[in-house]
Amino acid sequence: MKANLEGEKYRQGRIEVVCGSMFSGKTEELIRRIKRATFARQRVVIFKPQIDTRYSEEEVVSHDRNAVMSVPLSTSTEILEYVQNHTTSTEGYDFDVVGIDEAQFFGMDLVEVCNQLANNGVRVIIAGLDMDFQCTPFGPIPALCAVADEVTKVHAICVKCGALAYVSHRLVHDQNQVLIGEQTEYEPLCRECYKKATNK
DSSP: OOTTTTOOOOOOOEEEEEEEETTTSSSHHHHHHHHHHHHHTTOOOEETTTTTTTOOSSSOOOOOOEEEOOOOESSTTTHHHHHHTTOSSSSSSSSEEEEEESSEEEEEEHHHHHHHHHHHTOOOOEEESSSTSSSSSTTHHHHHHHHOSSEEEEEOOOOTTTSSSOEEEEOSSSOOOOOOOOTEEEEEEOHHHHHHHHOO
């Protein structure tokens, strides 16, 4: 994508992934980066999975209750459709920054969606769980880490011993991989405390 006649500079697209366990500040970091971009008068849009209605149906909300407005969607292909449908420029997409929260709940095609956005000059900021409650790589996050320009691993604090948390330990008996929850359903544990809690 070359500079247009008005002299707009070429935008360097990139993919940034913020990952870790629950309660580690992933969404907080996403919101911080989004707010800085907004302050810099960049054109921003944030997406979240439609199934995540813990705090709000339309906002991305951190555990500390910081919030930004978002567009709830059910599939990752809808992200690309939204960006394309809200673009009037012929030189690339109209958005400078695309934020995606709880990205683990989107399908594997999110990787290609993010690559296409970044290849067209968009800064893509992704926040999500890298592992599920059984310490299994979660959804598209591992693949996104592989293609990302920058990966930030954040950590919660283990509620048992105070070490850096490794995993989100599920407190309720539900074997489904996807279970939207909070502190009554999950707790952050380090590797050793997780082994003790699960007898592994």
